[in-house]
């Protein structure tokens with residue numbers, strides 16, 4: 001068995017931001033248009049009027065202040081409410097592939113590697129742009145990597161679940177250096193016209209290099225002490241978009257074909273699951289939660305993260321569990337990886353940290369790291 005490290009990370013940040021004020025302004029215009037269009041039914045009591053959203057609610061309920069998106073005009077157009085993306089010909093790199101290559105190149109550079117050093121590519125994200133060929137194989141070719149590639153989806157836990165596959169492959173010797181990449185184009189599956197969740201998501205792509213400790217050359221290497229994954233079925237976060245929609249003669253624009261959730265139930269149910277998962281994992285590795293120097297948690301809700309950390313360590317400071325969701329919003333599986341990417345430089349050799357995702361499935365994945 002080989003010792004395994006994370007030796008580099010990368011982050012692709014889309015060019016456009018949408019502030020809460022911009023988002024709410026366009027959402028409220030959408031509401032007014034809809035209510036005017038359905039004024040007769042609303043007056044007759046056969047239809048409920050839509051309600052305005054508010055900046056204050058969004059910030060208080062979630063901690064989110066803005067999000068990055070690949071395309072802004074379509075999302076903010078009250079007669080459309082989703083991004084305007086251009087279809088690409090088959091011989092051009094796909095959009096997910098383009099984001100993945102940008103984030104991966106940064107991660108490779110950090111790790112002091114080139115594409116040729118990679119012998120496995122895992123493209124792990126909440127949604128895939130197409131059924132096949134796998135996005136990972138396209139990314140493998142674009143980077144000049146060898147070995148194999150495959151796509152995987154465990155929603156918000158896609159990145160941590162992929163890191164465990166990468167760690168196991170490197171530990172057992174079936175791969176030497178694995179790229180895990182998470183192109184999360186959440187704007188494509190976000191219900192921008194649903195007040196309960198229109199503010200939640202942002203687009204981004206993260207990348208992580210997982211390799212044998214004895215091949216790592218960077219000074220910023222993080223030994224993987226352990227990984228642990230868990231799932232428990234729940235319908236509280238769900239998206240029914242899929243390849244059978246056509247055969248079912250269902251409406252491709254129906255509400256259930258984009259992200260939906262019972263946010264309050266998710267909040268209440270997932271906090272104890274995540275805290276117990278991290279505590280159990282650390283205990284089996286011989287570490288007390290209070291001895292952990294940093295928690296890089298899933299970034300869905302500020303209050304959720306504070307509760308998880310309070311249960312674990314009694315303290316919920318930004319130093320212990322940094323937040324990035326105020327700037328990025330929820331970026332699905334990439335959130336905890338963005339936190340790790342941006343908030344690890346100040347840790348010292350020997351410091352222990354935990355990356356932990358939690359989300360749809362339900363799914364929880366933890367990766368315990370020690371700075372070399």
Ligand SMILES: CC(C)(COP(=O)(O)OP(=O)(O)OC[C@H]1O[C@@H](n2cnc3c(N)ncnc32)[C@H](O)[C@@H]1OP(=O)(O)O)[C@@H](O)C(=O)NCCC(=O)NCCS
Pocket residue numbers: 052053054057058061062156195196197237261262263264265266267300301304330332358359360
């Ligand atoms: C989504 C979330 C921010 C909502 O916050 P919340 O405090 O639970 O809010 P609720 O949905 O219970 O709504 C509270 C009230 O605000 C209202 N409200 C909802 N959205 C609103 C909006 N955009 N603007 C203004 N008011 C709004 C609701 O109608 C409700 O009103 P009521 O009390 O009169 O019924 C929060 O539940 C959350 O983040 N949950 C975790 C989600 C998660 O981790 N998901 C994983 C996804 S990957």
